[in-house]
Amino acid sequence: MPPLPRIAVGELPIPRQHLYAILMLAGFSMASVTLLPAPGELLSDTPMIVDGDDLTTDVAMANTDTEYLSIPDNELVDSDTVVGAEDADSNAAEDVDPPTMDYVVKADDNLSVIFNTLNLPAKTLQKLLEVDIQNSLIRLKPGQTLSFLIDSKNLVQQLSIPVNATDRVVFNRKGDGYLSRLESNTDGIPQVAMTQPQQQSQASVSDQTSKPKAVTATSRVVKGQIRSAFGTDARLSGLTANQIVQVTRLFQGRIDFRRDLHKGDGFKVLLDKPAAAGAPNRDAKVLAVVFSTKGRDYKAYRHTDGRFYDETASGFSSGTFMRYPIPSLRKVSSRFSPNRRNPVTGIVQPHNGTDFPARVGTPIVATGDGVVVKATSHPAAGRYIIIRHNGKYSTTYMHMSKLLVKAGQKVKQGQKIGLSGNTGRSTGPHLHYEFRINNRPVDPMRVDLPVNSSMGGKERASFLAKVKEYNRLLAS
Numbered sequence: 001m002p003p004l005p006r007i008a009v010g011e012l013p014i015p016r017q018h019l020y021a022i023l024m025l026a027g028f029s030m031a032s033v034t035l036l037p038a039p040g041e042l043l044s045d046t047p048m049i050v051d052g053d054d055l056t057t058d059v060a061m062a063n064t065d066t067e068y069l070s071i072p073d074n075e076l077v078d079s080d081t082v083v084g085a086e087d088a089d090s091n092a093a094e095d096v097d098p099p100t101m102d103y104v105v106k107a108d109d110n111l112s113v114i115f116n117t118l119n120l121p122a123k124t125l126q127k128l129l130e131v132d133i134q135n136s137l138i139r140l141k142p143g144q145t146l147s148f149l150i151d152s153k154n155l156v157q158q159l160s161i162p163v164n165a166t167d168r169v170v171f172n173r174k175g176d177g178y179l180s181r182l183e184s185n186t187d188g189i190p191q192v193a194m195t196q197p198q199q200q201s202q203a204s205v206s207d208q209t210s211k212p213k214a215v216t217a218t219s220r221v222v223k224g225q226i227r228s229a230f231g232t233d234a235r236l237s238g239l240t241a242n243q244i245v246q247v248t249r250l251f252q253g254r255i256d257f258r259r260d261l262h263k264g265d266g267f268k269v270l271l272d273k274p275a276a277a278g279a280p281n282r283d284a285k286v287l288a289v290v291f292s293t294k295g296r297d298y299k300a301y302r303h304t305d306g307r308f309y310d311e312t313a314s315g316f317s318s319g320t321f322m323r324y325p326i327p328s329l330r331k332v333s334s335r336f337s338p339n340r341r342n343p344v345t346g347i348v349q350p351h352n353g354t355d356f357p358a359r360v361g362t363p364i365v366a367t368g369d370g371v372v373v374k375a376t377s378h379p380a381a382g383r384y385i386i387i388r389h390n391g392k393y394s395t396t397y398m399h400m401s402k403l404l405v406k407a408g409q410k411v412k413q414g415q416k417i418g419l420s421g422n423t424g425r426s427t428g429p430h431l432h433y434e435f436r437i438n439n440r441p442v443d444p445m446r447v448d449l450p451v452n453s454s455m456g457g458k459e460r461a462s463f464l465a466k467v468k469e470y471n472r473l474l475a476s
């Protein structure tokens with residue numbers, strides 16, 4: 001696995017490996033606050049950010065070219081325009097559950113870094129650790145997928161962690177804290193197990209031997225026909241608003257839901273759990289989708305990595321991203337931080353993006369294919385651009401001196417969209433770059449970027465076997 005770009009590291013007087021070791025220790029010491037009186041000593045003279053109170057703030061350097069903004073989101077972003085479900089129809093956007101945010105644990109990860117990358121408060125992590133009776137959080141292993149449900153107030157409503165092939169630990173928000181429980185998912189229907197703290201602690205994530213049992217097909221397949229709009233018809237067929245949004249986003253860029261779908265076209269959705277007596281199952285995951293229009297089938301299948309692939313096992317979402325919006329400039333002047341402290345005022349203000357110290361006039365490129373939804377000016381953000389990419393992603397570029405694209409325009413990855421500048425409330429020439437998932441800013445330098453991967457060997461074979469199985473279920 002290629003090393004992840006980590007800024008700040010280069011500025012530290014300690015080698016990277018040591019830094020990770022310290023971060024890891026900090027993660028553990030936080031986890032054991034109830035056992036150890038003062039986990040802070042170990043780290044008191046390191047310049048990093050992870051321990052105790054330091055975890056919550058991150059003081060920016062006063063001489064850095066950056067900006068201290070708290071621009072209300074609605075002044076820059078129309079959340080609808082950026083990642084909305086407008087293609088499905090307006091009905092589907094009502095009372096949608098918080099979207100899932102998946103994070104695959106990397107070899108050099110630790111809990112603080114993961115929560116920081118995903119823009120989640122350290123306090124949330126502490127509350128989760130308090131109820132982590134399975135030790136699922138402090139025993140994370142590379143490759144494990146954390147599935148978060150994060151609401152519009154940035155509260156984690158649910159976190160789910162698979163601990164082996166059939167069981168997962170689920171944390172649910174309750175009041176101001178969390179409850180955790182172990183769920184078994186042997187036959188598609190979760191069974192809540194009452195567990196003692198040590199009962200599951202030896203569970204191995206590499207236990208992939210037990211096969212999920214086949215289930216009754218019919219109740220898991222939702223079938224429908226287009227009569228008016230996909231959103232409405234899908235709802236009538238028994239999909240939840242959430243599932244509809246997921247399907248719509250998945251096919252964004254392949255199917256234009258307004259123009260391409262016609263009366264009589266059909267769709268089928270395979271869920272991982274049956275609907276309960278006619279009512280939609282809000283907890284069910286979409287496993288496979290088929291749209292049939294004009295004699296053509298569009299098919300997508302979920303793989304174990306949570307992403308969708310087509311029947312030939314190639315990546316379904318076409319969107320890939322470049323890590324850097326100025327390809328020749330990899331220096332970061334101020335990094336993403338949910339807890340950055342303004343060195344002048346002392347106030348904690350999140351820094352929702354990564355700053356690059358670019359000279360005025362440096363070309364900036366679109367990091368992925370997409371549509372420009374904003375190309376305008378704002379008193380604080382200066383000249384800025386927002387691009388909507390396939391699915392749930394958007395990128396924002398601020399303080400530019402010149403815009404080279406217009407709202408509504410389609411752009412390709414690597415296309416020049418403007419020149420860097422010092423416009424708006426900026427302390428010096430730089431580019432402020434944001435990467436958003438479901439309209440939540442996350443760390444552009446660390447977050448998993450979609451890659452157009454296709455599988456090989458064993459993985460491919462097992463995926464294709466699953467496709468066969470899913471097709472059989474969909475056809476029944």
Ligand SMILES: [Zn+2]
Pocket residue numbers: 066067334351353354355431432433
């Ligand atoms: Zn910035």
